[in-house]
Every structure is written in structure tokens, then in C-alpha cells.
Amino acid sequence: MNSFSKLGKLAGMSALAFAAITAANSVSAANWRYAHEEYEGDVQDVYAYKFKEYIEEHSDHSLQVYRFGELGESDDIMEQTQAGILNFVNQSPGFTGSLIPEAQIFFIPYLMPTDMDRVIGFFRNSEAINQDFPRLYAEKGLELLKMYPEGEMVITLDEPVTTPEGLDNKKIRVMTNPLLSETYSAFGATPTPLPWGEVYGALQTNMIQGQENPIFWIESGGLYEVSPNLIFTGHGWFTTAMMANQDFYNGLSDEDKKLVQDAADYAFEEIIAHIDGLAERSLEKITSNSDKVTVTRLNAQQVAAFRQRAPQVEDKFVEMTGKRGQELLDKFKQDLQEIQHN
Template sequence: MDKQYRLKRTLKQLTGLSALALFTCTAAQAANWRYAHEEYAGDVQDVYAYKFKEYIEDNSDHTLKVYRFGELGESDDIMEQTQAGILNFVNQSPGFTGALIPEAQIFFIPYLMPTDMSSVVKFFRESKAINEDFPKLYAEKGLELLQMYPEGEMVITLDEIATTPEELNNKKIRVMTNPLLSETYSAFGATPTPLPWGEVYGALQTNMIQGHENPIFWIESGKLYEVSPNLIFTGHGWFTTAMMANQDFYNDLSKEDQTLVQKASDYAFEEILEHIDGLADSSLEKITNSSKKVTVTRLNDEQIEAFKERAPQVEDKFIEMAGDSGKALLKQFKQDIKDL
């Protein structure tokens, strides 16, 4: 099915009204805006979306319709719909945006980001790379970057306990369709296996793959622990996501509505930071209470060092993929982290 046909079909599914009537918004005319994200009801992106919606609707006559994972397709689909103007807002992680914006893959360089909650929050608040450099990169692709925010520490699930790169040899680990993430797991000794999210549970269940990575709340929400019960905390990074608008739509808004959208994204950001504080611990408790098969392994400093030693080759690959702009962004990231 080609891209143009999918976009037309989605537009018909959304409404029988014209796109102009749906998406044109002025200060004098209330509009119904549309927002899609990648997760399920109650997950982090869903909480963010509904906080954004709450602010918009409490402070204007506009309404906002939120679409969750699968309702309009997968991550690639909702990005295409946003770029085409069918959707006004989209929440998509850099794991999928990397094909569009190679520099966004920087979040998949292992052991680059801090992993303790307070440092992560400070980084997202103050980082020049996050708050100044990334909006310019997204704008080049017709997207108005409104917010980047963390969701949780990445955790590997596996068919058996592993604490060294050697123990990951020949293990097929599901990754998002992201070349740098594949490079990370190759460096870790595993066999990276790109798969759409909808196929992951079944692939783990049938041993087509032996593991995957995700924040712990997503492992709990998707019940991945049922088919991949060994949880391994490697400390290699946090899952980051980005919320953005179609740039033409945003630029056509009145100054009043642009301010409204900015304030709504800031409000949702503050709310989501509060939401994720303690979320990992509560999700892990739910998992361990639900299954006696689950094991939890937290690598010690010496074990982490064995994985960290392999990170430089991923940095080299990132610079190869992203070129001079990626090299400059990586330098700024490291400076921002140093400034913490």
C-alpha cells in the first residue's frame, strides 16, 4: 500500500469534512485539533497528551482529539499524517524519527545520558542541545518541536539472565527501526532485529527473538514480562520522546494561539515529570507481584564498565550517519552534561 493511498484513507477515516474546515484556526474561530501518539491508555505519552488537551480546552474554545497507538497506524504512519497536515500534533520518539532526522539518534548512544532522575530532569530543562539545537533540526523537516521529555530508564528483557556482552552473543534483540540502535546492540554483542511494535509480543513468545528493550512502565503495560521474564538494568540510557506540530499549521496560528500551544506543552511537561517520578518503581512492583518467573538483575559498576567500553564505536557510527551537524550536536550534548 503506497504512502499517498494510506494518507487519503486515514483522512476519510477521520472525518467527512474538508481538511480546511478541520484545521484552519483563527482567534475568532474555535477549532478541533488532532493529536496522535505511540502508546496505550494511561502510558506516559498518553498522560502528556491529555494534560496538553486539558490546558488547551481549559484556556480556549478549541478542542483536541487524542489518538492512541494503533488507532491511526504505527509510528511511521502518524508522522506521515502530521507532515501531510492530516494531524496537527504528533508525539514520536527519536527512535523512529531517526530516519527523518539522523541527529535525533543521539539518544541511542549508550552511556551518554545521565540515568538518575534528578540529573535527567535538570538536563532536559537546561540543555542547549535540547532547547536550542533540536528545534532547528526539526524545523528543517516541516515540524515545530514543542517539547522533548524523558519517559524512563531503558531496561533489557531476555529469555535468560545475562550480565556480560559475551552472554548476549547470538541473542536476537528487537530494536526499533533505527540504525544507530542496531549499532548499539551489535556493540553489546547481540544480534539487533528491527520489528514493528505490534509484532514484539508474539516474536518473544515464539522465540523468534530472545529479548528487547523498553522503559519498565512499557514492559508492564504491554505485559512483555510474561514472555520475556528476565529484566536487566544496564544503566545505558533513558527513553526520550518528542512532541511536535505540523509547522505550516503552527505558523498559520494567531500569536495568541501559538502562545496557548507553547504554554500547554510546558504545562504538560511539568505534569509528566511529576508523573514519571516513582513510576518505574511502581511498575516494577506490579510486574514482580504478577509473575514469579520474573528476575531482576541490576548490573554493578564493574559489569557496566564492560558494556560502556563498547560505546565509542556507537559514537563513531553516529558521527558517520549524522555528519558535521551530528558531531557538533554530540559536542554540545557532552558540554551540557558536563555543566550539570
């Protein structure tokens, strides 16, 4: 065999080897599907795209992100994840609470701090968040990858109020979450569960007189246009959770499991940087866009009037969740005390 024949044969073998490797990679590479509850540029969307960025930069996999409404409402995307149609889902405990009752703990008013440093410290270090919650989600076929905060909750109303009595006879939209309904009943309002897609129209037609959300969501959803009075009660932060279908996750290689965990951690750090100052920027946009907006920040005495109604919500939480809920609540309080002490 002459040298040209040898080179040709080697070239052919190399081409075959390359084709085999390419075929193997194409088989192992997957297109994963991820859905969340918010609009383009909102906090969950930023998290999803940071997660996607990490996955695609560190593997041959690709990730398709679906925003609010593209695959239905929050309940729809959770059902699709549990069925294995979606691989990943980002859903707040406000909706997960009907599936995992203990997740409603985030809606006990005045349990969580409102200053960002302590909030972030809690999510980074809390045993309840990082050890107990993954077990609760696993019972429902979900692999909890990350819980993270989005922003302080703000009430919008048809008029400014500073007392619980000001909420009397006010229909306040709440997520489909029994404990959140209990919170607004305790505050004196009439809680009205509604899916997100109906909220703007219900405010516009006075079917409801108010709702609660982080300020960035009030801005991006245009809620201030139909509910212009913003009340900062300091009663909690909006929390969300990013998770995977557990059968899908358990079927991944160890390498891909680490990839997914690392991507979730990366996106968490990116989102913490993103929400720093986000509320202030969103509020500035709102006040610039509308001269009808009022901003009411309750003072310590006014907050105390709302806070004294919180224990009945704690009692309701324990009634709903039993001994396990009580243990989780005690752990939350212990974690928060340790963070405040440190």
C-alpha cells in the same frame, strides 16, 4: 416608540449581537488532532491529556487524542502529521531517527545519565535540546514543542545475563533506527528491527530473544509475560518528542501559538511529576503478577564491560551525521558536564 417597544428592540439587538459573537467564536474554535505511540495511561498518553486539558480550559478549541494503533504505527502517524492530517504528534527519536539522523544521539549508550534529577536538569536546561533540536525538526516541516524523558531503558531477555558475551547470538528487537542497531551490535547481540505490534508475538515464538523499553512499558504491554528476565544495564533513558505540523503552527495566531507553547510547558511539568516513582511502581506490579520474573542490576564492574563498547557507537553516529552530528555530540557532552557541575 413606547418603552416596551424600545426594550423589545434592544432585546432583539442583544440577541443578534450574541448570535454574531457565538458564530464568530464557533468559526475561530478548532478541533485539533493529536496522535501518540502508547496505550491508555502510559506516559505519552498522560502528556497528551494534560496538553488537551490545558488547551480546552484556556480556549474554545478542542483536542482529539489518538492512541497507539488507532491510526496505525509510529511511521504512519508521522506521515499523517507531515501531510497535515494530524496537527500534533508525539514520536520518540527511535522512529524519528530515519527522518532526522541527529535525533539518534539519544541511542548512544552511556551518554545520558540515569539518575532522575540530572536527567530532568538536562531536559530543562540543555542548549542542544532547547535550541539546536528545534532547528533540526523545522527542516522536516515539524515544530518541536517539547522533548521529555519517559524512563530508564531496561533489557528483557529469555535468560539473565551480566556480560556482553551473554548477548551473543541473541536476537534483540530494536526500533527502526540504524544507530540503535549499532548499539546492540556493539553489545554483542543481533539487532532485529520490528514494529511494535509484532514484538509480543515474536518474543512468544522465540523469533527474537529480547527487547528494550522503559519498565512502565514492559509492564503495560505485558512483555514480562513472554520475556521475564529484566536487566538494568544503565545505558540510557527513553526520550520522546512532542511536535506540530509546522504549516499548521505557523498559521496560528500569536495568541494560539502562545496557548500551544504554554500547554506543552504545562504538560511537561505534569509529566515530570508523573514519572517520579513510576518505574518502581511498575516493577512492583510486574513482580507481583509473575513469579517467573528475575531482576538483574549490573554492578559497576559489569557496567564497565558494556560501557567500553560505547565509543564505537559514537563513531558510527558521527559517520552517519557528519560535522553537524559531531557538533551536536560535543554540545550534549558540554551541557551534561555543566548540569553535573551545577
